[in-house]
Amino acid sequence: MADSLFDLTGRTALITGGGSGLGRNIAEIFAEYGANIAVCSRKIANCQETVDQLESRYGIKALAYECNVGSEEQVKAVVQSVLSDFDSIDILVNNSGATWGEETEKMPLDAWEKVMNVNVTGTFLMSKEVGRHMIRSGYGKIINIGSVAGLRAEPPEVLNAIGYSTSKAAVHHFTKDLARKWAGHGLYVNAIAPGFFETKMTKHVIAQYADTIVHKNPMKKLGDTRSLQGAALFLAGAASDYITGQVIAVDGGSSL
Structure with missing residues (x-):
């Protein structure tokens, strides 16, 4: 695999929200292709479960960290710990996310602020801190996890x-x-916009509206783990070395 466009041997990936869901799936594919893995979230027990599985299955180095990505102090501390433990961060996946389902006219301000703090401010803080290291090293791949919900307006029933x-x-x-x-520093920044995948965050919506979602999807199906992993692996490795600033929808065509 040494000459593979997808080989990550010797790279270190930091994945926020890596204790479960899409973050854990991404951590697994990176480990499968040789990367060492650092995962962080507010629930360190979930992260520890992830790293135990990865070390046992793939024989790579993996460590878990506790971090609220909306806290600049915690972000700085975690990034420094990862650099101390691994010597570098070559790949950053900003996956931590929060949501709040409510009619707009009834949504509390603190709910809005919570979602923005994790999804937007957290992505900024982690990118800023890891980016400083990547700029010094002259290389880095940053993958932000967006959503097809940020590409099109869904009806309230969905x-x-x-x-x-x-x-x-x-x-x-x-x-x-x-x-x-x-771009001038040798850094690549791209995003994945997943459609409906079965995760903890989406399970309530899917439980209620799976038939509607599938019916409206051009490919007539929900997202599967390997599809997301393939997109993440592509953006993390040499296969995407002429690609930056792109948002790749992994959604079965639902954003068309």
Whole structure:
């Protein structure tokens, strides 16, 4: 695999929200292709479960960290710990996310602020801190996890979470702007916009509206783990070395 466009041997990936869901799936594919893994979230027990599985299955180095990505102090501390433990961060996946389902006219301000703090501010803080190291090293791949909810407006019966969709649209533009700013430093910044995948965050919506979602999807199906992993692996490795500032929808065509 040494000459593979997808080989990550010797790279270190930091994945926020890596204790479960899409973050854990991404951590697994990176480990499968040789990367060492650092995962962080507010629930360190979940992260520890992830790293135990990865070390046992793939024989790579993996460590878990506790971090609220909306706290600049915690972000700085975690990044320094990861650099101390691994010596470098070559790949950053900004996956931590929050949502709040509510009719817009009834949504509390603190709910809006919570979603923005995790999804937008957290992505900024982690990118800023890891980016400083990447700029010094002259290389880095940053992958932001957006959403098709940030590409199109869904009817309220499918998704009634205006804070979430607005935050993901912000993540998409942040991706493009940051890619433009840091291209000259050897950094690549791209985003994945998943459609409906079965995760803890989406399980309630899918439980209620799976038939409607599938019916409206051009490919007539929900997202599967390997599809997301393939997109993440592509953006993390040499296969995407002429790609930056892009938002790749992994959604079965639902954003068309």
